[in-house]
Amino acid sequence: MKYLVTGAAGFIGFHTTKKLIARGDTVVGLDNLNDYYQVSLKHDRLAQLKNLPGFAFEQIELADRPAMKALFERHQFDVVIHLAAQAGVRYSLTNPQAYIDSNLVGFCEILEGCRHSGVKHLAYASSSSVYGGNTKMPFSIHDNVDHPVSLYAATKKANELMAHTYSHLFRLPTTGLRFFTVYGPWGRPDMAMWIFTKAILEGRPIDVFNEGKMRRDFTFIDDIVEGVVRVADNIPVPNTSWQSDHPDPATSSAPYRVYNIGNNRPEDLMEMIGILESCLGKKAEKRLLPMQPGDVPATYADVDDLVQDVGFKPATPLATGIQRFVDWYRSYHKIPA
Structure with a gap:
């Protein structure tokens, strides 16, 4: 199979590409290598990928219409795994235009490329942030998600709506993946696990929002990638029992699905910090500090549909995942244990 993986120099895209190559697929990786966080980390990920047989890299802006059109004309992709996006809830408060350009305009170019080149399946990254103001736990894909509390979340919800339109009008099979607090080796420097680790090792204080009264469904990167690849292999078909007078948000009369990929186990933020302190020995x-605008106090994924449809449930214990992240972090930064 030939895949386009967007965001290939990013955290999830890097690991997804490695898994696809390892099983014998070919991958064209796309990334714009922007400087939202240190570009050197993206180059280091790419350096590993470029040594793999069956991998080719394209540096393209998603919103560059002629370049995206040419990309889909040059290649005949079987499946597109779209993981590129302007990430981060807090950054969206001060740089909203970046989210419109990448997450909306860029996503439209992906949809158009898939539509006109006969792609068999588009699997794309959504986010647990789409649950926004919802407080019913665990978060279910069958619940309404019309109350985002950040522009980032709104763009991810918009992606799901845009994908459904293309599934309905053009019968393009699409699957949205709502990721829950992903962490692990080669992670993002703007996320809590990395920020806390760096600060603790440097002897600096860590900012703990909502005075630590936060719960997160921390999901290890290997579990995320296993879910992504299994879902990408599982091309959605119309739900013949879907009812227009009682519409199910997770399915459709079109070839459309959304899934949660989370550990199905919310952890207290203070407990996570305690495990991290133990792993670091410091x-x-x-x-x-108080709650930040756009943030939510808790996340918790209902993954029953993922288990039912692709036979997989994330299960890496938090202590195991944090230890693996800390080991990688020390190795990458050449910090002795």
Whole structure:
């Protein structure tokens, strides 16, 4: 199979590409290598991928219509795994235009490329942030998600709506993947696991929002990637029992699906920090702060549909995943244990 993986120099895209190549697929990786976080980390990920047989790299902006059109004309992709996006809830408060360009305009170019080149399946990254103001736990794909609390979340919800339109009008099979708090080796420097680790090792205080009264469904990268690849292999078909007078948000009369990929186990933020302190062998100085705008106090994934449809449930214990991240972090930055 020939795949397009967008965001291939990113955290999830890097690991997904490695898994596809390892099983014998060919991958064209796309990334714009922007400087939202340190570009050197993206280049280091790419350096590993470029040594793999069956991998080719394209540096393209998603919103560059002529370049995207030419990409789909040059290649005949079987499946597109779209993981590129302008990430981050907090950054969206101050740089909204970046999210419109990448997450909306860019996603339209992906949909158009898939539509006109006969792609068999588009699997794309959504986010647990789409649950926004919802408080019913666990978060279910069958619940309404019309109350985002950040522009980032709104763009991800918009992606699901745009995908459904293409599934309905053009019968393009699409699957949205709502990721829950992903962490692990080669992770993103703007996420809590990396920020806390760096600060603790450097003897600086860590900012703990909502005074630590936060719960997150931390999901290890290997589990995310296993879910992504299994879902990409599982091309959606119309749900013949879908009812227009009682519409199910997770399915459709079109070839459309959304899934949660989460550990199905919300963890207290303070518990996560305690495990991290243990793995690092060093206590954190905590600076307790109020809740940040656009944030939510808890996330918790219902993964029953993922289990039912692709036979997979994330299960890496938090302590195991954090230890693996810390080991990688020390190795990458050449910090002795």
